[in-house]
Amino acid sequence: MKVAANLGFLFTELPPLARIGAARAAGFDGVEFLFPYDLDAREVGRELRASGIALVQINSPPGKREADEVGFAALPGREREHRESIETALQWLSDAGGSQLHVVAGVPPKDIDAALVHETYVRNLQWAADLARDVRLMIEPLNTRDVPGYALTTLAQAAHVLRDVARPNVGLQLDLYHSQIMGGDLTFRIRQFAPLIRHVQIAGAPERNEPDRGEVDVLHVLRTLAEVGYDGWISGEYRPTTSTLDSLAWLRTLAPFR
Secondary structure (H helix, E strand, C coil): CEEEEECCCCCCCCCHHHHHHHHHHCCCCEEECCCCCCCCHHHHHHHHHHHCCEEEEEECCCCCHHHCCCECCCCCCCHHHHHHHHHHHHHHHHHHCCCEEECCECCCCCCCCHHHHHHHHHHHHHHHHHHCCCCEEEECCCCCCCCCCCCCCCHHHHHHHHHHHCCCCEEEEEEHHHHHHCCCCHHHHHHHHHHHEEEEEECCCCCCCCCCCCCCCHHHHHHHHHHCCCCCEEEECCCCCCCCHHHHHHHHHHHHHC
16 A cells, blocks of 8 residues: 545645655655645646655545535536536646546535436546546545535445446545544445445544544554555545644554555
């Protein structure tokens, strides 16, 4: 397994570009960005190459954050915005030197038919997957406490979406924090959905702090992932309770799996 730092959460004591080298110096193999569209992608790419660290993933543009928008992929009637957001994300990835995109689904209107939301989501993901055959697209269930009304909330629902999308470059992003809140039973569900898992993010539950804090035994989870053959990225996406460097004791937990 390889370990990444999500720079939307970690090393925020530093300016965005300086976080890249800091992550490398701290022992990370790669970095993620949440919504990096206010950064010059080519400049980010130069910093990545200079630091010798990989760009693991970015999220597709969310829309208007002040209006609590979280993407367009599952929103009927917003197909044009979905396509524009994917094109923007793919260009940013190309310029920076990355090849993995988490496609955010969005928050549909409360009165809209669930079947129509699903159909829209599937169709939009198929379009994105066919457009970007050399890019891996991720979908990630988010918990209903942090993101009320989000279109994708459970691993079972994600499996249904992936079955209907039926594209080899679309996979499941397993976030331990969100999944613990949305039902827990992580050992069973990692084994259940192992064939779909293409990316893993970790944080402690229930506060989204360091992965080795809270109610989840991260070492047990990592052992389970290893047992099912997962050998991809493990990304720290959490809010440090102290400085980022002082929060990294959990990295030692990953040593046997790297």
